[in-house]
Amino acid sequence: MLIQKIVQELQDIPEDKLAEIYDLIHYFCLGLRRECPQPRTPGLLTGQLGDAFF
Numbered sequence: 001m002l003i004q005k006i007v008q009e010l011q012d013i014p015e016d017k018l019a020e021i022y023d024l025i026h027y028f029c030l031g032l033r034r035e036c037p038q039p040r041t042p043g044l045l046t047g048q049l050g051d052a053f054f
């Protein structure tokens with residue numbers, strides 16, 4: 001199983017580097033938990049843009 005391979009790799013990491021690995025994993029997981037933002041829907045604002053805008 002993949003989790004066992006990960007644990008085996010972690011066992012070979014020096015003790016003083018484990019904090020860096022933990023941070024990497026922790027912030028990666030936080031990114032996975034973030035909600036996906038709603039897609040933008042064009043045309044919600046009223047008004048017109050002048051030719052100078054383009």
